[in-house]
Amino acid sequence: MISSQPDSQGHFGPYGGRYVPETLMAPLEAVEAAWLAAGKDAAFQAELDLLLRTYAGRPTPLYFAKRLSESLGGARIYLKREDLLHTGAHKINNCLGQVLLAHRMGKKRIIAETGAGQHGVATATVCALFGLECIVYMGEEDMRRQRLNVFRMRLLGTKVVGVTAGSRTLKDAISEAMRDWVTNVETTHYLLGSALGAHPYPAMVRDFHRCIGLEAREQIEAAERRLPDVVIACVGGGSNAIGAFHAFVDEAAVRLIGVEAGGRGTALGEHAARFSGGAPGVLHGANSYLLQDGDGQVSLTHSVSAGLDYALVGPEHAYLHDQGRAEYVSIEDGEALQAALLLSRTEGIIPALESAHAVAEAIRRAPDEPGKLYVVNLSGRGDKDIDIYREHFPELDRNEGETQSA
Amino acid sequence: MTRISKLFERVKRDGEPALIAYLTAGDPDGERTVALVRALEKGGADLIELGVPFSDPIADGPVIQRASDRALRAGASLKGVLEIARKIRAESEIPLLLFSYMNPLVRFGFGELAREAVKSGIDGVLITDLSVEEADGYVKCMREAGLDTVFLAAPTSTPRRLELVARYSTGFVYLVSRTGVTGEREQVSDSVGPLVESVRKVTDLPLAVGFGIKSAEQAAEVGKVGDGVVVGSAIVRLIEEYGKSAELETKLEALARELKQGMRRRT
Numbered sequence: 001m002i003s004s005q006p007d008s009q010g011h012f013g014p015y016g017g018r019y020v021p022e023t024l025m026a027p028l029e030a031v032e033a034a035w036l037a038a039g040k041d042a043a044f045q046a047e048l049d050l051l052l053r054t055y056a057g058r059p060t061p062l063y064f065a066k067r068l069s070e071s072l073g074g075a076r077i078y079l080k081r082e083d084l085l086h087t088g089a090h091k092i093n094n095c096l097g098q099v100l101l102a103h104r105m106g107k108k109r110i111i112a113e114t115g116a117g118q119h120g121v122a123t124a125t126v127c128a129l130f131g132l133e134c135i136v137y138m139g140e141e142d143m144r145r146q147r148l149n150v151f152r153m154r155l156l157g158t159k160v161v162g163v164t165a166g167s168r169t170l171k172d173a174i175s176e177a178m179r180d181w182v183t184n185v186e187t188t189h190y191l192l193g194s195a196l197g198a199h200p201y202p203a204m205v206r207d208f209h210r211c212i213g214l215e216a217r218e219q220i221e222a223a224e225r226r227l228p229d230v231v232i233a234c235v236g237g238g239s240n241a242i243g244a245f246h247a248f249v250d251e252a253a254v255r256l257i258g259v260e261a262g263g264r265g266t267a268l269g270e271h272a273a274r275f276s277g278g279a280p281g282v283l284h285g286a287n288s289y290l291l292q293d294g295d296g297q298v299s300l301t302h303s304v305s306a307g308l309d310y311a312l313v314g315p316e317h318a319y320l321h322d323q324g325r326a327e328y329v330s331i332e333d334g335e336a337l338q339a340a341l342l343l344s345r346t347e348g349i350i351p352a353l354e355s356a357h358a359v360a361e362a363i364r365r366a367p368d369e370p371g372k373l374y375v376v377n378l379s380g381r382g383d384k385d386i387d388i389y390r391e392h393f394p395e396l397d398r399n400e401g402e403t404q405s406a
Numbered sequence: 407m408t409r410i411s412k413l414f415e416r417v418k419r420d421g422e423p424a425l426i427a428y429l430t431a432g433d434p435d436g437e438r439t440v441a442l443v444r445a446l447e448k449g450g451a452d453l454i455e456l457g458v459p460f461s462d463p464i465a466d467g468p469v470i471q472r473a474s475d476r477a478l479r480a481g482a483s484l485k486g487v488l489e490i491a492r493k494i495r496a497e498s499e500i501p502l503l504l505f506s507y508m509n510p511l512v513r514f515g516f517g518e519l520a521r522e523a524v525k526s527g528i529d530g531v532l533i534t535d536l537s538v539e540e541a542d543g544y545v546k547c548m549r550e551a552g553l554d555t556v557f558l559a560a561p562t563s564t565p566r567r568l569e570l571v572a573r574y575s576t577g578f579v580y581l582v583s584r585t586g587v588t589g590e591r592e593q594v595s596d597s598v599g600p601l602v603e604s605v606r607k608v609t610d611l612p613l614a615v616g617f618g619i620k621s622a623e624q625a626a627e628v629g630k631v632g633d634g635v636v637v638g639s640a641i642v643r644l645i646e647e648y649g650k651s652a653e654l655e656t657k658l659e660a661l662a663r664e665l666k667q668g669m670r671r672r673t
Contacts, residue, residue, distance in 0.1 A: 023560035296513030
């Protein structure tokens with residue numbers, strides 16, 4: 001029996017838990033209490049639902065990608081269009097939920113980490129909406145890769161703090177956010193952006209994203225009068241994937257496939273494929289699959305996609321993996337880039353690089369599975385990645401020939 | 407009885423608080439750590455916390471983060487830290503507390519760690535990011551090997567949590583003087599007095615206070631209420647500053663002496 005509810009200490013099987021300095025334990029208990037109380041409070045749910053509908057843009061469409069499916073000549077591929085949400089990715093679901101909680105707890109200051117900047121932008125957005133002070137920690141390497149999102153956050157009134165430690169990516173941004181939280185815990189809510197960290201974050205963040213799978217299930221049943229055969233989502237920390245999977249976990253016939261970043265090779269440090277390259281370990285408050293060396297030092301990771309570039313996978317994914325309920329594969333940088341190009345050309349949808357990993361997995365398997373029904377969670381849109389696309393498709397960035405056709 | 411318990415019996419008898427010195431093992435290198443501990447002991451340190459370097463030290467401020475980085479770049483590992491402990495133990499009876507983040511110990515294995523730690527002359531272990539809720543297996547392994555398990559109590563800890571922390575701790579309880587990361591501060595936190603008082607209500611174990619203490623004056627102030635005073639970043643900053651210089655040992659010995667003398671004046 002697969003249990004979707006963690007135990008009272010936040011364990012999914014052996015994973016999850018609370019591995020933080022004592023200073024953060026009582027604050028985590030307070031967040032948990034506020035979250036559990038909110039779950040039973042109809043007024044809270046109504047306020048969140050209203051914001052999700054009228055502000056964020058829920059429900060998002062489930063779109064049949066006809067030309068993409070036809071070009072592959074196999075499975076029928078549906079896209080869950082989280083990319084159409086306000087701020088351009090699923091991240092806003094969780095941010096709205098947590099900012100309402102923070103408001104209830106009387107916290108006036110919000111901190112967050114961000115990798116690709118999507119969570120940072122969503123946090124900056126809800127803080128502007130609620131008039132709260134907002135500080136976002138971001139690795140300097142990610143600030144360089146995602147310049148557009150850095151500027152968006154600043155435009156929204158958020159202070160973006162560059163982190164220069166380690167690999168200057170998501171891992172280091174989370175460490176710095178935790179240091180801020182442990183220091184300013186009385187006044188501050190840590191709006192963690194993925195299904196990671198100490199309990200209750202993995203379960204709480206998942207619950208704020210459950211709407212993705214619940215909607216998709218209803219929509220596919222309306223369109224096809226049956227459940228999908230496969231649900232595919234990219235997995236960094238794993239919030240969009242766990243949100244998409246959750247409504248299907250009890251349906252054994254639905255294959256759940258999480259796609260990790262294969263980066264540029266299988267050597268440690270060149271990818272973020274935690275299941276194939278990692279082992280159980282503890283980072284940032286949770287026990288899960290972790291990329292680490294033989295001495296238990298956390299490895300550097302690489303992905304073209306900043307949002308997948310992280311050494312630990314969310315603990316519920318580790319549990320689903322060990323239970324054999326979900327499968328985890330990896331897609332390399334180059335395949336993700338090609339998938340983004342194909343989706344752009346066949347459907348007129350430019351995906352975020354993170355989501356392009358999920359699309360690439362669909363592209364890889366669809367030709368061999370005619371008659372099957374896929375739901376791919378298109379977790380974000382690609383505007384933020386235009387600079388990276390330009391860099392990797394230089395032939396599209398030349399003006400020659402255009403004047404003749406004018 | 408461990409060397410740690412014996413130390414605090416003496417503290418109780420003499421009324422003079424213990425000076426607990428933290429340093430990151432392997433910074434600037436393993437051999438030097440042995441010499442630095444010798445200097446600290448000569449200056450008056452009563453207990454040494456040997457920090458196990460970790461790639462992602464979320465509870466540490468910049469000074470100890472940089473020390474961890476330097477040690478890792480110099481090739482430090484838990485195995486190396488145990489070797490350092492063995493060398494210290496060959497020449498000294500000073501109590502040694504292994505001070506680590508969770509993951510390097512998990513990777514090594516608690517059973518193996520308990521065996522090796524005892525062989526290396528380590529007296530106890532403290533894991534910064536291990537809550538008592540997750541600690542049953544670990545505590546069992548360490549206790550069976552005769553090692554102390556020290557846990558942190560914080561200003562945010564509820565009375566229920568303080569009781570748990572005290573129940574899981576042996577040797578002493580480590581009181582975090584303020585919310586925040588490690589690092590030197592200009593003033594002793596107002597939280598210290600009330601925290602000491604709250605923990606005394608739930609345990610007879612000795613109480614050491616750390617986080618933010620850098621000067622003899624601060625050590626003296628904290629020593630009035632605590633049974634031990636932990637100084638970390640001030641020591642590590644000297645190691646950073648003089649790591650390449652032969653003066654370092656003299657400087658560290660002088661710092662320890664100054665801190666200890668401040669604490670002696672507490673009567």
